[in-house]
Amino acid sequence: FYFCCFSGRPEIMVIEAGMFCPRRVLTIAGSDSGGGAGIQADLKTLMSFGVYGMSVVTAVTAQNTVGVRAVEAVTPEMVIAQMDAVMEDIGADCVKTGMLGSVAVVRAVVRGIDRWGVEKLVVDPVMVSTSGSK
DSSP states (O other), X not given: OOOXXXXXXXXXXXXXXXXXXXXXXXXXXXXETTSSSHHHXXXXXXXXXXXXXXXXXXXXXXXXXXXXXXXXXXXXXXXXHHHHHHHHHTOOSEEEEOOOOSHHHHHHHHHHHHHTTOOOEEEOOOOSOTTSOO
16 A cells, blocks of 8 residues: 655645555654564554554663663654654654653653644653563
8 A cells, every 4th residue: 555645744645546644653762672662562563553653762772572681862852853853744643652761851752742732642651661671
């Protein structure tokens, strides 16, 4: 199937005959190298429901099914830059948050949500990984 063409403004989508325009969800969370949690799991889930998933990475983790070996945070400025890049071009029908990692990133995400007028927000506060890492 074909996705809609985005015109640079989220409220204007060019739709041609026969095109399918899926819902758009932006997930703001950590990256899980093992693929079982975080952005990777969110994008797999969204795809299984026919939703167009986009991501903002808040942290990069080195983890597998046994545990988390390392976590490296992304700066609040980079989080906002990613969010702005997606929202100013593609937009989102819903935003979902996961592991934000720090108070500074939480504040940056809140600013971005306010700036872009996000109306549908799913908050999944990740405090501890299932393997026990905080």
